[in-house]
Amino acid sequence: MHDTGLRWLYKKDWDFDSVPDGGTYEAYTKALLICSNGDGQITEEERAWVLGLAAALDAPAPLMEELRTYPATEDVHDVLARSENAAANKRALIYDAIRACSADGSLHPDELSAIRKMNHHLDHPDELVDQYLALHEQEQRLRAERVRLTWPDPATKPF
Known part of the structure; x- marks a missing residue:
């Protein structure tokens, strides 16, 4: 059943026709937390976002447990160097870092500076971060509009 959810998620978010071969997503999720800690603090919401993503991607229980308390003080360059999986998804990593930090x-x-540093390390053009920022802002506006259209009176939302 979870495989169905993974296939749906990868198709919905990235238009993949199949689920990529695993990996534990360790470097990927740790890099997100390192960027979230760019300002010296990982908020509850930021950590919850990364944990939610990791859970949706079916990260193993030991990694989930580690991420709950991971201090995110490592150098992102060192973390990413330990994983081919993160390198294969390096553009998505920039986008997800913006979502996690937001x-x-x-x-x-300072979080944006951490994202830009990681972007530079991954050899992306500087404008990629700006393009993803604009996309994220647009997606946030569209989400708010969808919610407003579905529940014009916020008091009527069922959950």
Whole structure:
């Protein structure tokens, strides 16, 4: 059953026709937390976003447990060097870092600096971060509009 959910998620988010071969997503999720810690603090919402992503991707229980308390003080370059899986998804990593760092409602300038540092390390053009930022802002506006259209009165939302 979970495989069905994974296939759906990868198709919905990335238009993949199959689920990529595993890996534990360790470097990927740790890199997200390192960027979230760019301002010296990982908020509850940021950590919850990364844990939710890891759970949706079927990360193993030991990694989930480690991520709950991972201090995210390692150098992102060292973390990414330990994983071919993260390198294969390096553009998505920039996008997900923006989403993780924004999960608390704001993207701190130091978090953005951490994302830009990782982007540079991954040899992407500088404008990729700006393009993903604009996309993320647009997606947030569309999400808010979808919610508003579905529940014009927020008090009527069932959950």
